Amino acid sequence: DIVMTQSPDSLAVSLGERATINCKSSQSVLHSPNNKNYLAWYQQKPRQPPTVLIYWASTRESGVPDRFSGSGSGTDFTLTISSLQAEDVAVYYCQQYYSTPLTFGGGTKVEIK
Amino acid sequence: EVQLLESGGDSVQPGGSLRLSCAGSGFTFSSYAMSWVRQAPGKGLEWVSLIRSSGGSTYYADSVKGRFTISRDNSKNTLFLQMNSLRVEDTAVYYCAKATGSDYDASFDYWGQGTLVTVSS
Numbered sequence: 001d002i003v004m005t006q007s008p009d010s011l012a013v014s015l016g017e018r019a020t021i022n023c024k025s026s027q028s029v030l031h032s033p034n035n036k037n038y039l040a041w042y043q044q045k046p047r048q049p050p051t052v053l054i055y056w057a058s059t060r061e062s063g064v065p066d067r068f069s070g071s072g073s074g075t076d077f078t079l080t081i082s083s084l085q086a087e088d089v090a091v092y093y094c095q096q097y098y099s100t101p102l103t104f105g106g107g108t109k110v111e112i113k
Numbered sequence: 114e115v116q117l118l119e120s121g122g123d124s125v126q127p128g129g130s131l132r133l134s135c136a137g138s139g140f141t142f143s144s145y146a147m148s149w150v151r152q153a154p155g156k157g158l159e160w161v162s163l164i165r166s167s168g169g170s171t172y173y174a175d176s177v178k179g180r181f182t183i184s185r186d187n188s189k190n191t192l193f194l195q196m197n198s199l200r201v202e203d204t205a206v207y208y209c210a211k212a213t214g215s216d217y218d219a220s221f222d223y224w225g226q227g228t229l230v231t232v233s234s
Contacts, residue, residue: 049227052220101174
């Protein structure tokens, strides 16, 4: 099984400042034949289901603000919120879809400082 | 507009059974893999099971293998999860999620609102 490890567990960032969340997979999720990383990021606001922000590690979902960006390859990935807004308070999860069982990271809670 | 509507959640005793349903609309249901993801109270997301678009292949987390069965009726745009031998640790909100492709190698682009399953004596 591919284990997804997120860090930090939580972070508090001032409005307008950058937030950075890390995700590390225990095995590479890069599929060499198509050079794609099978990694997605989700946002979950309180009392709501998750919504996808990023897929293929760096492709932003339609309608997602461009302050959200994903980067990384192989086993190390980052979600960056370039300028934190109040509506970004949420828990963020990474997920690999390279192999089954599909696995999620433990989540990172983002709050306003 | 894509919609996923779960139903069937309830409170049951350990060892009991439940059948969850998820009705999909606003997309070609038969073209996409579908999955169940659960979230225990105050905890993170846990993938439970996935079924290919055709229904020909199914996948399970080890924690539910042999107890849960995923299925779909593409003629009725409905996904199911039959849950047997329920345990206290199965208590969670169960989300239905639509994949962006026909198999497991795809992210989830739409999620339902979830249905609560409580297993308690």
